[in-house]
Amino acid sequence: MADEPAWSGRVMYGSLLIDSIQPECRAMPKHPAISPAAQAVRGAVYSGLARKPASGRPPVPLHVGDTWMDPAEGCRMQDLNVDDYPGLHRYSPVPGYPELRDRIAEVHGRRCGVATGREQVIVTAGATAGLAASVSALVAPGEDVLLAAPYWPLIAGSIRAFHANPIDVPVMTEAETAGDAVACFERYRTEKTVAVYWNTPHNPTGRLLDREWLVALTDWAREHDLWIFSDDVYEDYVYDGEHVHSRALAPDNTISVHSFSKAYGMAGNRCGYLAGPENAIGAIKRIVTNINYSACSASQRAALNALNGAGQPWVDAAREKYAELGRHAAEVLGLPPPRGGTFLFPDVSGVLDERGLDGFLGDLAEAGVLVAPGPSFGPYPNHVRLCFTAAPPDEIRRGVGILADHMRR
Structure with a gap:
């Protein structure tokens, strides 16, 4: 089981008497101190890019869960006005x-x-x-x-x-x-x-x-x-x-x-x-x-x-496109096809060197691809996550190909 912090004291929460949230031997923060809760929260969860890719092209952003598709007509900001x-x-x-x-x-x-x-x-x-x-x-x-x-x-x-x-x-x-x-x-x-x-x-x-x-x-x-x-x-x-x-x-x-x-x-x-x-x-x-x-x-x-x-035809079209991209990415990476969602989570332990996952992420970033590090998702130091809908299909296929090359080294 994950390690748990030591707590001291007990406080009232509504009608409940519970453990205090004050860490042992730690006074309540005073200016300019930051609260322990804020310090415990990650400020970023995805890998960054220290240097430009060798190609000079913008990196393929497989690291963030998003879509390249704009919303359906009637659902975009330019479709709304104060008259209507x-x-x-x-x-x-x-x-x-x-x-x-x-x-x-x-x-x-x-x-x-x-x-x-x-x-x-x-x-x-x-x-x-x-x-x-x-x-x-x-x-x-x-x-x-x-x-x-x-x-x-x-x-x-x-x-x-x-x-x-x-x-x-x-x-x-x-x-x-x-x-x-x-x-x-x-x-x-x-x-x-x-x-x-x-x-x-x-x-x-x-x-x-x-x-x-x-x-x-x-x-x-x-x-x-x-x-x-x-x-x-x-x-x-x-x-x-x-x-x-x-x-x-x-x-x-x-x-x-x-x-x-x-x-x-x-x-x-x-x-x-x-x-x-x-x-x-x-x-x-x-x-x-x-x-x-x-x-x-x-x-x-x-x-x-x-x-x-307005949204349902958009969803139906997106689902078909997402499914095709997911199957393609899984096949190239040697993974089972996704049953849903927009992500894959490959284990890259077989290609990590003495630098560990950080080294792999850095090499991949220099090659022009960003992925999310496994530890952002729990105790997974040898995994990465990719989103296969975060960029236009041609870019996704190019990024997945680069990732596959690095996973075969």
Whole structure:
């Protein structure tokens, strides 16, 4: 199990008496000191480029999860104006425009099979902000959140920022069966465990958690009264199998996390949403009010246009293109094709020299390709992650070819 920090003292958190979040022998920070929580959070999670590539061309950005495709017509910023959308530059209601929340409730409820109302939905400034607010609202300082590793890298930082403990559970690389997955989580569960996090389709491996696994995992979480942070942001991008919503299996325990960035190519808009129990969504709303107040008004209008029909043809076309690029990248790299999502996570241990992964990343960067280092996703010092949708297809193929050459050396 991952090492845990030493804590001292006990404090009241609501009606609960819990371990203090003050590290041993450390006074509260005073100017100009920085808080321990901020120091524990990574300032960057991706590899950088120390020198220009030898070719002189801009590097192929396989390191960041994004798309080269612009949003659908009707969902771009130039498609919105104050004549059609009065109040476009004013605050929206904190939980989002009512008409957007109603439409989300309808679409999400139909997809997951759980009747959903407006009060069970909150629109957030991206899925990232939504997950951070969920942690703040539902996890007390000093408590543990079990992360299905490897995991989306920013979740660990969000947990640390709110003085809780992310616990790496290598379920995605060690478990072969649903029973193995439950046993893996159970080995790391303690009396401090209050929540679990997983994402499917999976960032970074491209795997898909099937129904058998999710039934077993949600049953286990309910048995132990754990919150489930279910990251469903790639639900539209399944190439082999079906996406199963954890909320359909454990609606009273699950915060379902969604992203217009990933679904409709709107990463710069910073707009996502959460669906879950009304009391939990209400608590999250209180946190959101005091952090960013509300999601961008124009982004919400674009999101509503996407859900009202403009976005679906775009998603269908993107899915076909993403699937082809994923199959190509996997074949070139000698990996199984991704079942969903936009990522692959190869093990490069066979080509590392005495410089380790840093040396490999540096050589690759000089050759003109950026990838994300495995340690950003958990205890994976010999892996890298690539996104096969972050640049136009010809550039992706060129970058994957360079990566493959380096993996064969």
